[in-house]
Amino acid sequence: xxxxxxxLGRVKAALKDRQTTELPGPFQxxxxxxxxxxxxxxxxxLLQAAGGEVVRQPNIDAAAAWLTEFTTNFDxxxxxxxxPGKLTPALKCxxxxxxxxxxxxxxxxxxxxxxxxxxxxxxxxxxxLAPTHVxxxxxxxxxxxxxxxxxxxxxxxPSAIGLHSGPSKSADIGQVMVRGxxxxxxxxxxxxGGD
Amino acid sequence: MSHTVPNQYRxxxxxxxxxxxxxxxxxxxxxxxxxxxxxxxxxEIDTDRWRDWARDVKTHTLTNLDRYLEQAEESxxxxxxxxxxxxxxxxALVAIRQVVREHDLKSAVKGKSMLSxxxxxxxxLEELGVHVREADLGExxxxxxxxxxxxxxxxxxxxxxxxxxxHFHERFGTPLDGDPDTLAQAAREALRAEFLTADLGITGGxxxxxxxxxLALIENEGNIRLSTSLPRVHVAFVGIEKIVPRLxxxxxxxxxxxxxxxxxxxxxxxxxxxGPRHQNEVDGPDEVHVIFVDNGRTNLLASEEAWEALRCxxxxxxxxxxxxxxxxxxxxxxxxxxxxxxxxxAPGILGLKEAMPLPYASSLCGACADVxxxxxxxxxxxxxxxxxxxEEGLATTTEKMGLRAYTALAEHPRLFSIGGSLLRKLPxxxxxxxxxxLGGWMQERDAPNPxxxxxxxxxxxxxx
Numbered sequence: 001x002x003x004x005x006x007x008l009g010r011v012k013a014a015l016k017d018r019q020t021t022e023l024p025g026p027f028q029x030x031x032x033x034x035x036x037x038x039x040x041x042x043x044x045x046l047l048q049a050a051g052g053e054v055v056r057q058p059n060i061d062a063a064a065a066w067l068t069e070f071t072t073n074f075d076x077x078x079x080x081x082x083x084p085g086k087l088t089p090a091l092k093c094x095x096x097x098x099x100x101x102x103x104x105x106x107x108x109x110x111x112x113x114x115x116x117x118x119x120x121x122x123x124x125x126x127x128x129l130a131p132t133h134v135x136x137x138x139x140x141x142x143x144x145x146x147x148x149x150x151x152x153x154x155x156x157x158p159s160a161i162g163l164h165s166g167p168s169k170s171a172d173i174g175q176v177m178v179r180g181x182x183x184x185x186x187x188x189x190x191x192x193g194g195d
Numbered sequence: 196m197s198h199t200v201p202n203q204y205r206x207x208x209x210x211x212x213x214x215x216x217x218x219x220x221x222x223x224x225x226x227x228x229x230x231x232x233x234x235x236x237x238x239e240i241d242t243d244r245w246r247d248w249a250r251d252v253k254t255h256t257l258t259n260l261d262r263y264l265e266q267a268e269e270s271x272x273x274x275x276x277x278x279x280x281x282x283x284x285x286x287a288l289v290a291i292r293q294v295v296r297e298h299d300l301k302s303a304v305k306g307k308s309m310l311s312x313x314x315x316x317x318x319x320l321e322e323l324g325v326h327v328r329e330a331d332l333g334e335x336x337x338x339x340x341x342x343x344x345x346x347x348x349x350x351x352x353x354x355x356x357x358x359x360x361x362h363f364h365e366r367f368g369t370p371l372d373g374d375p376d377t378l379a380q381a382a383r384e385a386l387r388a389e390f391l392t393a394d395l396g397i398t399g400g401x402x403x404x405x406x407x408x409x410l411a412l413i414e415n416e417g418n419i420r421l422s423t424s425l426p427r428v429h430v431a432f433v434g435i436e437k438i439v440p441r442l443x444x445x446x447x448x449x450x451x452x453x454x455x456x457x458x459x460x461x462x463x464x465x466x467x468x469x470g471p472r473h474q475n476e477v478d479g480p481d482e483v484h485v486i487f488v489d490n491g492r493t494n495l496l497a498s499e500e501a502w503e504a505l506r507c508x509x510x511x512x513x514x515x516x517x518x519x520x521x522x523x524x525x526x527x528x529x530x531x532x533x534x535x536x537x538x539x540x541a542p543g544i545l546g547l548k549e550a551m552p553l554p555y556a557s558s559l560c561g562a563c564a565d566v567x568x569x570x571x572x573x574x575x576x577x578x579x580x581x582x583x584x585x586e587e588g589l590a591t592t593t594e595k596m597g598l599r600a601y602t603a604l605a606e607h608p609r610l611f612s613i614g615g616s617l618l619r620k621l622p623x624x625x626x627x628x629x630x631x632x633l634g635g636w637m638q639e640r641d642a643p644n645p646x647x648x649x650x651x652x653x654x655x656x657x658x659x
Contacts, residue, residue: 002280003280003281003282003286004268004280006282007264007280007282007435007487007489007493008261008264008265010489010493010496010497011260011261011264011435011493011496012261013497014493014496014497014502015258015259015260015261015496018258018499018502019258020255020258020259021251021254021255021258022255023252023255023440024248024251024252024255026441026443027245027248027443027444027446027447029240029241030241030244030245031240031241033239033240033450033460046460050459050460050463081477097391112450112460113450113460113461114460114461115461115465120424120472120473120476120478120479121473121475121476123476123477123478124420124424124425124477124478124479125424125425125477125478127420128417128420128421128424145446146445146446146449146450146461147443147446147447149446150442150443150445150446151442151443153442154407154442154443157407157409157469158469158473158476159468159469159470159471159472159473159476159479160423160424160466160467160468160469160479161466161467162420162464162465162466162467163461163464163465163467164463164464165460165461165462165463165464165465166463167463168415168416168417168463168464169415169416169463170332170333170379170415170416171228171349172331172332172333172336172349172350172351173332173336173351173356173359173375173378173379174354174355174356174357174359174375175224175225175228175352175356176356176374176375178375178376178379179376180379180380180383181332181379181382181383181415181416181417181418182330182383182386182387182390182416182417182418182421183416183417183420183421183464184417
């Protein structure tokens, strides 16, 4: 008998006389975690509280202008595959391993948790290796809740989704919070559109 | 500190308290932080409803576990993940050995995983000639020091800043008064080189959604995202109790777990992994393996009384609040899972005999049950395992003799009354401190004077 059959057999035997219970309905916060006027406001509030930066731009052209201004201090960048042409910085491209700046496009964001939803199709290395990470997200893709974001994603799942909710951090050395332990030390979300 | 076993709990706990007083200072300071953060984070949500929901989803899943395991396997396989089943720790190690051999893997980066501690993955892989690097900063520190983790969430919380400064100075040449940023930067550089060259990434799994085959991992540093993204093979050890039915259930469990563990609204990085790199993706592992591990979990599941411990999400809240754990930290417990939760899963995973005396490492104050995000009745389960220990003749001689003596007294009214009058006349104030056990407690305390008359004699005369 295979290990699989043995384990499933033991589980079945263990549960033979156990009363089963119903699956509860979906998770809801029941009371909003971060009361805010709009999902974008809620998202910005929580991401900033976790040490992230939030920039709002009314449209893609304004976002492109912001990027040009922002990247004047950088020599090279690594750019995600799904970043639109207009939002690609006018810098030399470099490998994610050595780039000082990563630029990515998020597939969405979550107001309830202050998270950016990073899709593997955009490229994982450019989301993780550079010390500074700029992430564009459309205001229309900011979901109110984590539950809603997952529900919308379920029919279009890449090999991995990473939720990024602040700069990389750790308190493992003497319980003092430090940034940029393995991932980016600086995370800037640029929300395009909305009010 | 070397690795010990639970049987040495009493001597290890007293050794920690007498020889390593700085451990207690670090543990209390760290767990105070965890507790304050959890209190604030629980205060921001409708905690009772979140906890009821999480308890009910876990209970439902566990009481239908065979069905959900089969569904999870089917979803994972459809996603291109290779699924292995391991009845024991030895089976789990054989499974990873096959993967290592098949791909001739040489070096591994590892995200923090308590299950891998339980299974002894690092030592085993090193024997096979695979270099294993712990990538979580806390795990990295204790790996360099050759110590086991002392807490489920903060493996190095028993180490002070000064400990780390000294150690990093010796290893990396950082200044002896280097601030945490300087030390972390040195570790980042050393570990970055390993991330870029490793061909194997190893993780555990916080949750696994059965319907989409999504493996969820929670962290703050980015080491798990890197370990599951850079090496060409990813192996995840997943306890069979980690299944949740629906992808959307992760929304509740991930938020509740991080609020209970560190007080954050969500872990800084959440990895939601479906499988190996798709053709249209630029990077990610070529292969993903999930090893489902039983290793005694079905023993717990089979127990009508003890199975609820399997709801555990490994947040560490019960350790942080436990007045017993807080004195020594986790090393004294002698295995991967310390504190109250460790004491109620050890009998299932190690066997009750090997787990002794951990069910006794508690004052039964009940604080753990008050904070548990999935409402495990921890004190009841501790009492259950103590009862089992007495039944199986595993209780200490003192406890057995004490219980036998009390039984004899309680069954014989004359003896009971004579015993009572003796106790009232003994010179407690002076002689008490010479007694074993009780004497220690009385060093700093005065014993109250006993009532001059017994309750029974007062009852006969009519109590005013």
